[in-house]
Amino acid sequence: EAGVAQSPRYKIIEKRQSVAFWCNPISGHATLYWYQQILGQGPKLLIQFQNNGVVDDSQLPKDRFSAERLKGVDSTLKIQPAKLEDSAVYLCASSLVAGRPNEQFFGPGTRLTVL
Amino acid sequence: DAKTTQPTSMDCAEGRAANLPCNHSTISGNEYVYWYRQIHSQGPQYIIHGLKNNETNEMASLIITEDRKSSTLILPHATLRDTAVYYCIARTSYGKLTFGQGTILTVHP
Numbered sequence: 001e002a003g004v005a006q007s008p009r010y011k012i013i014e015k016r017q018s019v020a021f022w023c024n025p026i027s028g029h030a031t032l033y034w035y036q037q038i039l040g041q042g043p044k045l046l047i048q049f050q051n052n053g054v055v056d057d058s059q060l061p062k063d064r065f066s067a068e069r070l071k072g073v074d075s076t077l078k079i080q081p082a083k084l085e086d087s088a089v090y091l092c093a094s095s096l097v098a099g100r101p102n103e104q105f106f107g108p109g110t111r112l113t114v115l
Numbered sequence: 116d117a118k119t120t121q122p123t124s125m126d127c128a129e130g131r132a133a134n135l136p137c138n139h140s141t142i143s144g145n146e147y148v149y150w151y152r153q154i155h156s157q158g159p160q161y162i163i164h165g166l167k168n169n170e171t172n173e174m175a176s177l178i179i180t181e182d183r184k185s186s187t188l189i190l191p192h193a194t195l196r197d198t199a200v201y202y203c204i205a206r207t208s209y210g211k212l213t214f215g216q217g218t219i220l221t222v223h224p
Contacts, residue, residue, distance in 0.1 A: 004158075041216070042200075042217055045211050045212065091158050091159070103164070104212060106158030108156075
């Protein structure tokens, strides 16, 4: 079974630039999550999709972050404009369906460095 | 979701059992106990979860106390590859995975 795919793996940008990350979840997984993990901390949920609808985006900084999941499969997370404090690993995860005690499968993450 | 408390770090000798404790004294009746781990430079990996009963799978065993206020993750024969950050999380079926600082487990040769 193929895992969660993310690209790029690494990205370096200057502050005020824009950046986008891509995630392809495990086939058949209805729920997709984006997490931000700052160095030394545990991952923090940014947004959760159920199919192509947003379930929870309460911790997404909406003035600069946006995410979409067109057609309920792939997803992109965008930051515009980036700030120094956005330097982190951005993790994508998927699960079969929300509302059940099932596991989330995580991708390898994209490490973003903002200079 | 209930707050969990874990030791910051633990050591274990290779081949011995690693017992990682977690306190969740405010856990509610519909909250599960989940364990994930994160090996360096990788995404978190699901290990096991349970509600009331003890659970075992190919990776680990989960022992939950009768009052459900604490639990222990057991890696029966730790290897160097088990060196990772281990996260204990309490959540409902619809709840978020809220990661804390976790326990850094170091397995020594």
